[in-house]
Amino acid sequence: MGLDFIKKKSASMGKRPSSALLKINKYNSPKAALDLIGHICTAQSNLNLSSCFDSYNKVVEELSIKCSESGVKWNNSNFINFLSSISNYTQEVFESNTHNVQVKVAIAGGYSSGKSTFLNALTNHDNLLPTGIEPVSVVNTYLNCSSKIDKMIIKGENLNGDMVILNQEVLDCIRHSKDSNVNVACVLKKLVIDVPTEELYDGITFIDTPGYNNSSARNVENNTTDKETALSSFEEADVIFWCVDIEGGTITEKDFQVLSKSNGKPYVIVFTKKDKKSPAEVTKICRKALDDCSKRLGEDNPPVVIAYSDRDGNEEGTEGSFYILEDGLSKEDLIDSVKGLGKKVLDDVLYELTKSFEKEREQSASYSLELENQRKQLAEGKAEWGKILHSNKDASLAEKDELKTVMIDSYNEILEYASGDFQYWKEEYREDLIERVFWWMERHHSNVNESLKKAEDEYKDVVGKKKLEELCREYISEYSVRLKQTFEVCYREAEKLVEDNNRKLQTIVHADDLDVFSAISGGNYEAFLNCLSEGVDLEKTNSAGYSVLTWIAQSGNNEMMQVLIDNDVDLSLKDGNGYNVLEVAVMCHYKDICEMLYKSNPSLVHDSGNLEELSDKNNFKDWLKGNIK
Structure with a gap:
C-alpha cells in the first residue's frame, strides 16, 4: 500500500482523550517502587548526633565507676542504664525531628x-x-x-x-x-x-x-x-x-x-x-x-x-x-x-532526671532511717552481750577455785569408801575430771563471746551500709545537678546541628533537579521522571522551538518517549516550529520512535505533514515505505 495509505485521512482514526499538562507519580512504576524500597532499606541517617552527647555519657560513666569502686548501690538496679539510655532516646527524637x-x-x-x-x-x-x-x-x-x-x-x-x-x-x-x-x-x-x-x-x-x-x-x-x-x-x-x-x-x-x-x-x-x-x-x-x-x-x-x-x-x-x-x-x-x-523533649528529660534522682534520694533516706533503727537495736544487743560476757568472766574466776576444792573433797570422800581397785582412777583421772568441768565452763564463755562478736559484726555492717547510703545521697546531690546541666548543653548542641540541617533541607537543590529539557538533553532518566512528578506543560517550548515531545524525538530517547506514550499524551501537539512528534522523529530518522508512535496512535500519520518529503534523506524513505503502512 506504500505511502498512499499514509496520505489518506480516515475519520475512524480518532484521537484519544489527552491533556497538554502531564503529571505522574513515578513510583506507580513497579521498577521505580522497587528502587525506592531498596533506597529505604539501605538508607542510613545523614545526621550523626552521637558526638553531641559524649560529655553527658562521660559523666554517666564517671558516676558508674564511682559507684562500682565505693560499693554504692541504687534502689533501682537499672538506674545507671536508665541514665545512659537518655542520650540514645534523645538522638532518636532529634533524628525524627520531633524534639x-x-x-x-x-x-x-x-x-x-x-x-x-x-x-x-x-x-x-x-x-x-x-x-x-x-x-x-x-x-x-x-x-x-x-x-x-x-x-x-x-x-x-x-x-x-x-x-x-x-x-x-x-x-x-x-x-x-x-x-x-x-x-x-x-x-x-x-x-x-x-x-x-x-x-x-x-x-x-x-x-x-x-x-x-x-x-x-x-x-x-x-x-x-x-x-x-x-x-x-x-x-x-x-x-x-x-x-x-x-x-x-x-x-x-x-x-x-x-x-x-x-x-x-x-x-x-x-x-x-x-x-x-x-x-x-x-x-x-x-x-x-x-x-x-x-x-x-x-x-x-x-x-x-x-x-x-x-x-x-x-x-x-x-x-x-x-x-x-x-x-x-x-x-x-x-x-x-x-x-x-x-x-517538650528537653523539659521532659530534665523532669525525668529530676524525678528519678529524687526517687532514689527518698528511698535512700527511707532506707537510712531503717538502718538507723537497726543500728540502735544492735547497739543495745551488743551492750547486753557485753554485760553477760563480763559477768560470766568475773564469776568464772571466783568460782573456779571454790569448785575445784569442792570437787576434790567430794572425789576423795568417795574414793575412801572404794576398794584399792580404784586407786588408779584416784591418781590418774581426778585432775582430768576437773579439767573437763573447766572446759565446759570455758565453752559457755566462748559461746557468749561469739554472740557478742556476731552482734558487733552486724552492728558494723549496718553502720557501713548507713555510710554508703550517705555517700549515695552525696552522689545524688552532685550528679543530679551535673547531669542535668551537661545534658542541656548537649541538647542545645544537637538542636543547633539539627536546625542547621533542616535549613539546608529547606533550600537544598538536588543534583537531579534539572529542567525537563536539560534532563532530556543529558539523557537523565531519573531527572526526567522528577520533572514529570512536578508536572510538565507539553506545549512549553525551549529556545530552539522544540516542545517536550519533539525534543525527546530529536534526542532519540526511546525510554522517555515510551513514558509519554504510556501516559496517553496528545501526540498531535505542535511545537514552536510547527511540527509534531512524528514529524520530528521522521526528520531525525529515528525508526524505533516512529514505530512506537505509529503503534500507539495510527491516526497521528494523518495529523502530520508530508512524511515523504520530511524523510527524503539517505535511505530513510525506503524504510518508511516498508514499515509504516
Missing part, C-alpha cells in the same frame, strides 16, 4: 470518618494526606507542626530505625501500592512529615492512623491489622481525637470498644462533615455523645465534643468550620489546652 514536639495527638476513628480531611484542614495542606473512602493510612503518619519552616519535609523510618528523606510522591505510592503491586509500606515503620503551619500548632505532632474497622485481615505491607496499628498510636499519644462521621448520628458500639483501650487518656470527639446536618441537629448529636461517653467511659474523664466541616459555615454557634459544644471555648483555646497536656 520540638510538646504533645502528640492521635487522630483515630473508623475508615471514611474524615480523619485525613480533618488533618489536612488543621494543617492548611489540602493534599497533604490522601482522602476518600478508600483506606489509605497503612502505617502511622506523624505530622510535626512548625511555623518556623516554609517547606514540607517528608521522612520515613526504615526497619533499621534510620530516617530517610522521602517526598510527596511516596505518600501517593503508599496509597496506590495496589496499582504497582509493590508495597512500599512493608519497609517503613512510620512516616514523619514536618509541616509548615501557623504558630498556633507549634509543638503538636498529629498521628494519622488507619481506620480501625477497615478489615480484620493483616496488611500484606506490614503483617498488622489496621486496628493494631491504630491502637499502637494510643500508647504514645498524649491525647486522642476520635473522628466520627456525623451522618451516622452517634458513636457506635465498636467505637466505644476501641476508645475503652485508651487507658483513661484525655480525648476529643470530632464529628466530621457537620455541614450535612442543621445547627440544631449538630448540637443534639454532640450533647448525646457527651452523655454517652460519660456513661460508657467514665464521668471522671469527660471528652470535649466538637463538630467540624471542611466547608466554611456561618451558622450560629460556629467559629469558621468548627462547632465546640463547651460554651466559650474557641478553637485556639482547645489547641492551647491540648498543648498543655504535654512537655
Whole structure:
C-alpha cells in the first residue's frame, strides 16, 4: 500500500482523550517502587548526633565507676542504664525531628470518618494526606507542626530505625501500592512529615492512623491489622481525637470498644462533615455523645465534643468550620489546652532526671532511717552481750577455785569408801575430771563471746551500709545537678546541628533537579521522571522551538518517549516550529520512535505533514515505505 495509505485521512482514526499538562507519580512504576524500597532499606541517617552527647555519657560513666569502686548501690538496679539510655532516646527524637514536639495527638476513628480531611484542614495542606473512602493510612503518619519552616519535609523510618528523606510522591505510592503491586509500606515503620503551619500548632505532632474497622485481615505491607496499628498510636499519644462521621448520628458500639483501650487518656470527639446536618441537629448529636461517653467511659474523664466541616459555615454557634459544644471555648483555646497536656523533649528529660534522682534520694533516706533503727537495736544487743560476757568472766574466776576444792573433797570422800581397785582412777583421772568441768565452763564463755562478736559484726555492717547510703545521697546531690546541666548543653548542641540541617533541607537543590529539557538533553532518566512528578506543560517550548515531545524525538530517547506514550499524551501537539512528534522523529530518522508512535496512535500519520518529503534523506524513505503502512 506504500505511502498512499499514509496520505489518506480516515475519520475512524480518532484521537484519544489527552491533556497538554502531564503529571505522574513515578513510583506507580513497579521498577521505580522497587528502587525506592531498596533506597529505604539501605538508607542510613545523614545526621550523626552521637558526638553531641559524649560529655553527658562521660559523666554517666564517671558516676558508674564511682559507684562500682565505693560499693554504692541504687534502689533501682537499672538506674545507671536508665541514665545512659537518655542520650540514645534523645538522638532518636532529634533524628525524627520531633524534639520540638510538646504533645502528640492521635487522630483515630473508623475508615471514611474524615480523619485525613480533618488533618489536612488543621494543617492548611489540602493534599497533604490522601482522602476518600478508600483506606489509605497503612502505617502511622506523624505530622510535626512548625511555623518556623516554609517547606514540607517528608521522612520515613526504615526497619533499621534510620530516617530517610522521602517526598510527596511516596505518600501517593503508599496509597496506590495496589496499582504497582509493590508495597512500599512493608519497609517503613512510620512516616514523619514536618509541616509548615501557623504558630498556633507549634509543638503538636498529629498521628494519622488507619481506620480501625477497615478489615480484620493483616496488611500484606506490614503483617498488622489496621486496628493494631491504630491502637499502637494510643500508647504514645498524649491525647486522642476520635473522628466520627456525623451522618451516622452517634458513636457506635465498636467505637466505644476501641476508645475503652485508651487507658483513661484525655480525648476529643470530632464529628466530621457537620455541614450535612442543621445547627440544631449538630448540637443534639454532640450533647448525646457527651452523655454517652460519660456513661460508657467514665464521668471522671469527660471528652470535649466538637463538630467540624471542611466547608466554611456561618451558622450560629460556629467559629469558621468548627462547632465546640463547651460554651466559650474557641478553637485556639482547645489547641492551647491540648498543648498543655504535654512537655517538650528537653523539659521532659530534665523532669525525668529530676524525678528519678529524687526517687532514689527518698528511698535512700527511707532506707537510712531503717538502718538507723537497726543500728540502735544492735547497739543495745551488743551492750547486753557485753554485760553477760563480763559477768560470766568475773564469776568464772571466783568460782573456779571454790569448785575445784569442792570437787576434790567430794572425789576423795568417795574414793575412801572404794576398794584399792580404784586407786588408779584416784591418781590418774581426778585432775582430768576437773579439767573437763573447766572446759565446759570455758565453752559457755566462748559461746557468749561469739554472740557478742556476731552482734558487733552486724552492728558494723549496718553502720557501713548507713555510710554508703550517705555517700549515695552525696552522689545524688552532685550528679543530679551535673547531669542535668551537661545534658542541656548537649541538647542545645544537637538542636543547633539539627536546625542547621533542616535549613539546608529547606533550600537544598538536588543534583537531579534539572529542567525537563536539560534532563532530556543529558539523557537523565531519573531527572526526567522528577520533572514529570512536578508536572510538565507539553506545549512549553525551549529556545530552539522544540516542545517536550519533539525534543525527546530529536534526542532519540526511546525510554522517555515510551513514558509519554504510556501516559496517553496528545501526540498531535505542535511545537514552536510547527511540527509534531512524528514529524520530528521522521526528520531525525529515528525508526524505533516512529514505530512506537505509529503503534500507539495510527491516526497521528494523518495529523502530520508530508512524511515523504520530511524523510527524503539517505535511505530513510525506503524504510518508511516498508514499515509504516
